[in-house]
Amino acid sequence: MKNLIKSTLAFALATSALTGAATAADLRMSWWGGDSRHIATQEALKLCGEKYGHTVAPEFTGFSGYLEKLTTQMAGGTEPDIMQVNWPWLPLFSQDGEGFYDLNSLSETIDLSQWSAEELAATDIKGKLNGLSISTTGRVFFFNTTTMEDAGLPLPTTWEEFFATAAALREKMGEDHYLYNAGLDGARLLATLYMTQKTGQDLVDPDTNRVAWSVEDLTKAIDFYGEMVEKKAMNSIEQEAAAGNQYLYEKRDWASGKIVGSYEWDTTFFKFSDPLDEGEVLTATKPIKFADAVSDGIYRKASMLFAISKNTKNPQAAAQIINCMLNEPEGIDALKDTRGLPASQTAFDRLTDAGMIAPEILEANAIVMAASGPTLSPFNEHPEVMSIFSDTLEEYAYGMIQSDEAAEVIIDGVNKVLKGFDS
Amino acid sequence: MRQRLLGLAYLSPYIIGLLVFTMIPFGVSFYLSFTDYNLMSSPKWSGLSNYIELFTSDRTFRKSLTVTLLYVFITVPLKLAFALFIAYILNYRLRFINFFRTAFYVPSILGGSIAIAVLWRYIFAGEGLVNMMLTGLGFEAVNWFGDPQNALFTITLLRCWQFGSAMVIFLAALQSVDKSLYEAAAIDGASKAHSFIFITIPLITPVIFFNLIMQMVQAFQEFNGPYIITQGGPLKSTYLLPLYIYDEAFKRFDMGYASAIAWVLFVIIMALTLLAFWSSKKWVYYAGDKRN
Numbered sequence: 001m002k003n004l005i006k007s008t009l010a011f012a013l014a015t016s017a018l019t020g021a022a023t024a025a026d027l028r029m030s031w032w033g034g035d036s037r038h039i040a041t042q043e044a045l046k047l048c049g050e051k052y053g054h055t056v057a058p059e060f061t062g063f064s065g066y067l068e069k070l071t072t073q074m075a076g077g078t079e080p081d082i083m084q085v086n087w088p089w090l091p092l093f094s095q096d097g098e099g100f101y102d103l104n105s106l107s108e109t110i111d112l113s114q115w116s117a118e119e120l121a122a123t124d125i126k127g128k129l130n131g132l133s134i135s136t137t138g139r140v141f142f143f144n145t146t147t148m149e150d151a152g153l154p155l156p157t158t159w160e161e162f163f164a165t166a167a168a169l170r171e172k173m174g175e176d177h178y179l180y181n182a183g184l185d186g187a188r189l190l191a192t193l194y195m196t197q198k199t200g201q202d203l204v205d206p207d208t209n210r211v212a213w214s215v216e217d218l219t220k221a222i223d224f225y226g227e228m229v230e231k232k233a234m235n236s237i238e239q240e241a242a243a244g245n246q247y248l249y250e251k252r253d254w255a256s257g258k259i260v261g262s263y264e265w266d267t268t269f270f271k272f273s274d275p276l277d278e279g280e281v282l283t284a285t286k287p288i289k290f291a292d293a294v295s296d297g298i299y300r301k302a303s304m305l306f307a308i309s310k311n312t313k314n315p316q317a318a319a320q321i322i323n324c325m326l327n328e329p330e331g332i333d334a335l336k337d338t339r340g341l342p343a344s345q346t347a348f349d350r351l352t353d354a355g356m357i358a359p360e361i362l363e364a365n366a367i368v369m370a371a372s373g374p375t376l377s378p379f380n381e382h383p384e385v386m387s388i389f390s391d392t393l394e395e396y397a398y399g400m401i402q403s404d405e406a407a408e409v410i411i412d413g414v415n416k417v418l419k420g421f422d423s
Numbered sequence: 424m425r426q427r428l429l430g431l432a433y434l435s436p437y438i439i440g441l442l443v444f445t446m447i448p449f450g451v452s453f454y455l456s457f458t459d460y461n462l463m464s465s466p467k468w469s470g471l472s473n474y475i476e477l478f479t480s481d482r483t484f485r486k487s488l489t490v491t492l493l494y495v496f497i498t499v500p501l502k503l504a505f506a507l508f509i510a511y512i513l514n515y516r517l518r519f520i521n522f523f524r525t526a527f528y529v530p531s532i533l534g535g536s537i538a539i540a541v542l543w544r545y546i547f548a549g550e551g552l553v554n555m556m557l558t559g560l561g562f563e564a565v566n567w568f569g570d571p572q573n574a575l576f577t578i579t580l581l582r583c584w585q586f587g588s589a590m591v592i593f594l595a596a597l598q599s600v601d602k603s604l605y606e607a608a609a610i611d612g613a614s615k616a617h618s619f620i621f622i623t624i625p626l627i628t629p630v631i632f633f634n635l636i637m638q639m640v641q642a643f644q645e646f647n648g649p650y651i652i653t654q655g656g657p658l659k660s661t662y663l664l665p666l667y668i669y670d671e672a673f674k675r676f677d678m679g680y681a682s683a684i685a686w687v688l689f690v691i692i693m694a695l696t697l698l699a700f701w702s703s704k705k706w707v708y709y710a711g712d713k714r715n
Contacts, residue, residue, distance in 0.1 A: 068673035075462040092676060093463060241569035241657045242549035252550065383674040391659075398571075398658055 131305030531587025
């Protein structure tokens with residue numbers, strides 16, 4: 001009996017000694033998202049934690065306020081071991097590539113071969129792999145095809161057709177019907193779409209780290225937005241603001257099909273289709289283009305990343321958890337498409353083979369992946385750049401400044417921000 | 424000696440909390456206001472540059488400061504007048520008076536919450552309750568949030584709606600006024616309005632003064648309402664200074680500049696508070712006051 005006890009104790013000690021070095025870590029992970037993502041991620045963490053003998057404390061919230069919380073934690077060196085990070089935040093946290101743990105040094109634990117070279121390059125700063133893209137996302141047009149069918153109108157494929165369709169829709173369905181919707185951020189995206197289609201260039205020239213667009217071209221892009229409002233293809237900013245700070249999918253006119261289309265992230269399809277009244281059908285469509293467009297102007301980017309804290313005491317354990325969630329069956333099956341279509345090839349294959357991805361999301365994502373356009377700079381979504389765009393476009397929308405002045409203000413303002421990131 | 428130590432021990436949680444969560448951040452923010460600090464790297468001393476930029480070239484600051492002062496100067500008198508008016512009515516011995524007192528106090532418990540701000544958004548939205556009532560009565564619908572002239576007014580109303588705490592304090596003050604004074608005034612032929620102006624108001628001036636200071640400080644710090652309802656728009660017409668501080672600190676990562684704005688706001692609040700204290704010598708009457 002004594003021998004049995006001794007052997008059991010020796011085995012237990014040996015096992016704990018073996019696992020202690022590489023595993024049995026207490027980790028923290030933070031992310032933002034909605035309920036479905038929260039539930040799936042907690043399940044994935046439980047399964048992956050059990051698989052490797054770690055415990056991972058979840059810290060989750062909605063998108064609003066996440067950046068502020070993470071910033072405070074990063075400033076104080078108290079950030080979680082594993083973090084979900086928005087791709088445009090990379091320059092904020094890791095201007096020199098040193099803001100996060102270099103995942104290249106964990107390549108024995110994380111199977112990096114599941115990502116394309118282009119995807120890895122998007123999260124690489126100065127040779128340091130700052131995070132792993134969870135999915136690639138982009139903007140697509142969503143249209144309420146039921147309203148269009150009721151009006152007997154085909155979906156527009158060019159901007160020239162678009163204006164004619166908008167006029168016909170109002171004539172057939174009533175003055176309260178709008179073919180399109182854009183708030184202040186939507187106005188920025190419209191101007192960007194105009195520019196990327198007409199010039200083939202992104203906002204930022206990567207060679208000079210300055211705005212690539214000319215004042216003349218951006219003036220035309222702003223005028224294009226103005227024309228959309230003037231021809232009543234969409235509500236003005238003033239009309240939009242009447243609802244207060246409210247999302248499109250919360251609006252009654254969207255649910256009833258009076259607002260027919262919008263330009264949204266492919267992965268948000270169900271966020272926009274679910275609130276529609278019964279019988280209303282939403283469809284993702286290919287980019288609407290100008291006749292003389294040099295590209296589709298697709299707004300495509302790495303949607304979000306998993307990154308490891310540079311201050312973590314357990315990089316190997318964090319890497320095991322990330323690899324499990326993104327590349328191993330336990331994590332893939334638990335997370336499904338709660339963060340969009342997986343960028344990891346093995347996860348994508350596994351989920352599509354199992355029919356776990358909704359066909360609507362697959363269809364929307366296929367449009368994004370097939371379309372052409374310049375590589376986007378993360379500065380497109382730098383908070384200060386976005387606020388320069390929205391403040392200036394708002395002044396233009398309220399008739400306080402002309403389009404040429406707005407273009408000049410935007411370009412000067414964005415260049416000032418970019419200058420702060422000169423190496 | 425032992426009793427002193429015991430007293431200090433009892434006080435220590437408060438003193439530690441005051442030091443750690445108030446005094447140290449207070450001092451640090453003053454230092455940071457003279458630095459260029461983006462949170463990710465160490466603060467760099469920049470002297471007065473943040474303050475110089477604020478007062479010479481920052482159009483947003485000027486706009487935000489104007490909006491904030493307008494908001495405070497509209498909200499505080501309106502809220503105090505409304506709170507006093509309701510307290511005066513609730514001071515009468517009416518049927519179900521306790522129910523009404525509770526009901527009028529409820530908004531101030533809920534008022535600062537996110538849920539109420541969201542509800543406010545729906546009430547004043549383009550197709551919200553207020554516009555439904557207006558159009559039902561034959562008036563034109565009003566663009567409450569989209570028109571810069573109206574947006575601040577809706578935010579102001581939200582603040583005024585939270586009059587409950589000021590009302591309760593006024594009610595307590597009204598109840599402490601000696602009834603014999605009213606009886607004497609009535610015998611001398613004073614009307615209710617005269618009694619209110621010449622007896623009630625002077626006797627409750629310490630409470631008016633207290634409420635004035637409290638409401639003014641709180642109004643300068645308003646954040647939830649405009650953040651949730653309008654995000655400071657349109658055209659920054661509801662962009663109060665606390666929103667600007669928040670954006671500079673956590674959206675633009677310029678903690679030094681945000682600290683400078685916070686200190687300007689602090690100085691404004693302090694100056695107005697001192698002004699109120701100075702003026703109080705002329706209009707606030709305390710028990711035992713020897714003035715005529």
